Amino acid sequence: MSYLSGAGVKADPVVALTWGVLVISIAVVIIVSILLLAGIQRGRSRVAAVDIELQQVERRGNALALVYWGTAISTVVLFGALVWTVAVLAAINAPHAKPMLTIEVTGLQWWWKVRYLSDDPSRTITTANEIHIPTGQPVRVRLIGADVIHSFWIPALTGKTDTIPGQTNVTWLEAQRPGVYRGQCTEYCGEQHAHMAAFVVADTPDVFQTWWNDQLRPAAQPTTAQEVQGQVEVQFRCGACHMVRGTDAGGSVAPDLTHLMSRKTIAAGTLDNTIANLAGWIANPQAIKPGTRMPVLNLSGQEVSDITTYLQLLK
Numbered sequence: 001m002s003y004l005s006g007a008g009v010k011a012d013p014v015v016a017l018t019w020g021v022l023v024i025s026i027a028v029v030i031i032v033s034i035l036l037l038a039g040i041q042r043g044r045s046r047v048a049a050v051d052i053e054l055q056q057v058e059r060r061g062n063a064l065a066l067v068y069w070g071t072a073i074s075t076v077v078l079f080g081a082l083v084w085t086v087a088v089l090a091a092i093n094a095p096h097a098k099p100m101l102t103i104e105v106t107g108l109q110w111w112w113k114v115r116y117l118s119d120d121p122s123r124t125i126t127t128a129n130e131i132h133i134p135t136g137q138p139v140r141v142r143l144i145g146a147d148v149i150h151s152f153w154i155p156a157l158t159g160k161t162d163t164i165p166g167q168t169n170v171t172w173l174e175a176q177r178p179g180v181y182r183g184q185c186t187e188y189c190g191e192q193h194a195h196m197a198a199f200v201v202a203d204t205p206d207v208f209q210t211w212w213n214d215q216l217r218p219a220a221q222p223t224t225a226q227e228v229q230g231q232v233e234v235q236f237r238c239g240a241c242h243m244v245r246g247t248d249a250g251g252s253v254a255p256d257l258t259h260l261m262s263r264k265t266i267a268a269g270t271l272d273n274t275i276a277n278l279a280g281w282i283a284n285p286q287a288i289k290p291g292t293r294m295p296v297l298n299l300s301g302q303e304v305s306d307i308t309t310y311l312q313l314l315k
Helices: 011-046 063-092 205-216 225-238 275-283 301-311
Strands: 101-108 111-117 125-128 130-134 139-145 150-154 158-163 168-173 179-185 197-203
Touching: 011 063, 011 158, 101 130, 101 150, 101 158, 111 130, 125 205, 130 205, 139 150, 139 158, 150 197, 158 168, 197 205, 225 301, 275 301
Parallel strands: 101 139, 130 197
Antiparallel strands: 101 111, 111 125, 139 168, 150 158, 150 179, 179 197
C-alpha cells in the first residue's frame, strides 16, 4: 500500500510529485528550526542582567530584509509546486491511448464487485475483489456506489476515486510490469471499512486472455457423493445471494462463486483463501468480520464439510 513508489504510467508522475513536495516540506522544517534556534540563542546572548520590563523594544540590523527574502523565496517555491501539481494533474487526466478494456467496479459493504465488459455479451464476466488487467495497456474503470460512499484506491497504479450511489465515476490505470498491487477503500463506509481490500493482478496480455477465457467457463461439475451433496447445499443455503454459473444458485447480492478458488483471498482480503479459512468463514462469518452482510446459517459440521468440499472444485 506504499504510495512512495509506483508501477504504472499514471502513478509515476504522482510519486515524483509526492517525493518533491516531501523534500520541500522537510527542507522548510529544517530551515525554520535552524532560524528559530538561532533566534533564541541570539536573544539570550543579548539579555542584560536587568529587569526585562525595562528593556526598550527596538529594531536592529537587517531583520526586515530577511522577512522580504523569506517571503520571496517561499512565494517562488510555492508557485513552482503549484505549477508542478497542475502539470501532473493534466498528465494523468486521460490515458495516452484509447483503453481497449473497460471494467466496472461496484463498491458495496464491504467488498468490491468487478464486471468485465465486452461488446460481446457472452464474454462479460463477474468476479469479486481481485481485478485482473493486462500489462502495458490502459484500462478504463467505471466506479459505482451500491449502498454508501466508498473510495477506490490502488496507490501503486492510480489515485483515489469515490464510488457514489446514483453516480458513475470514471478513472483509469495501467501497470507497467506484472505483479499484485493492493488497494483499499479509503472513505469510511461502516463497521468493516478496514476489511475492504482490493487487489489488482497485472499479467502479460497473453496470460490475461487465458485467465479471462478460463473465467468464462461454467462451474466444474461434482463427481463424488460428497461433492454432489455440497452442490445441493450451496444451491439451497447460498444460492439466494451467491451465483454459481451452471447451477441453480443464481443470487447477485454477494460475490459470484463460479471460480472462487482462483482467488487468493476471501472476505475482501480479510483471509487467505485456504480450506481452513473457507470452512471457518462459512461456519461463522460474523466471528471473523462482525457486521458483514453474510449471515450465520447454523450449519452442522458435516454440512460445512460438504460445502467446502464442493467449493474446492470451483477453480
